């Protein structure tokens with residue numbers, strides 16, 4: 001276990017850039033992973049190298065062939081990382097843009113008068129795309145309400161609203177406000193039990209850094225991630241689509257291969273950094289298991305990340321050493337409950353008498369980076385039903401430590417007055 005091995009946590013931290021200090025601020029604890037995780041040092045090197053290559057991938061020269069090979073390798077690596085038995089990966093402008101493109105294509109491919117289903121816990125990326133393209137395509141939008149106390153939307157809640165004419169469905173894998181994960185495989189099954197051919201698009205953007213991606217189990221048609229939230233860099237998104245989604249009429253150049261979804265010249269460096277991310281998961285799996293198979297190592301890494309992040313969120317909620325946890329601080333409310341087994345590395349809180357902006361600023365002054373979420377178009381769907389105008393998001397990854405958690409607990413305790 002990571003928490004029992006100081007050597008391993010050091011080795012993990014050593015692989016990430018700016019792990020304990022910010023070039024703009026100086027020493028700081030990074031609890032803003034849901035806004036963008038730390039970047040692997042290997043990604044920084046790879047990105048710099050490919051930024052210097054002028055050649056177009058695929059051209060008949062050594063650089064064109066080499067960069068095409070890098071892209072092909074990254075797609076093969078992603079298939080292992082995310083356990084994709086078929087379908088294809090491609091890059092786009094961002095996770096949001098790819099979700100819009102997949103949802104738009106699915107809606108425009110559905111017969112008028114059919115339905116699109118999604119839930120109130122989703123990020124606006126999927127909700128906005130589904131509502132907009134449902135209207136344009138002449139489809140009715142069906143909203144599945146999430147549970148305020150647990151922050152979850154259940155398979156039963158989807159099932160209760162399902163009808164055979166639901167042609168498109170959206171699912172968020174984890175909420176970036178509460179950090180609570182959904183049972184995507186079970187929700188997908190609940191959808192297919194009633195509408196077997198429904199096109200299902202999953203937003204995996206918040207979940208990806210927390211390990212355990214398994215496309216084969218989700219039985220979906222689209223899945224999007226944002227690489228900067230899973231240890232790569234900003235500037236692009238990655239989507240996986242099923243063969244069925246691939247074949248739908250979609251944006252492409254006239255005369256180009258029917259199966260192509262990529263638009264414009266490819267950035268080989270962006271793909272290359274995804275291979276770095278996959279290699280990192282394999283390395284971690286090797287440290288925590290005796291597995292030799294690539295996928296088995298990635299699975300082992302995912303299980304370890306889950307266990308260690310749960311250890312960290314438990315320490316934050318229940319206390320560590322002789323420090324009381326957030327649940328025992330009278331001035332603190334924990335969103336989605338103190339005991340929530342679906343929590344993925346994130347604790348979201350509100351303080352009784354202190355505005356969240358002030359809390360985030362006070363923490364910043366002490367070198368602890370967190371983030372405010374407001375009841376705006378990003379987070380209003382979660383906060384408004386709870387009667388909150390804002391909250392403080394403390395988001396962790398497996399390179400954070402219990403000592404960092406202790407620093408945060410001390411700082412929050414001292415805000416009690």
Ligand SMILES: Cc1ncc(COP(=O)(O)O)c(C=O)c1O
Pocket residue numbers: 034035094095096097123125172174175176203204205206226
């Ligand atoms: C669940 C989820 N969906 C969508 C987004 C938007 O991602 P991006 O800004 O990378 O397109 C985020 C960003 O945090 C997210 O967590």
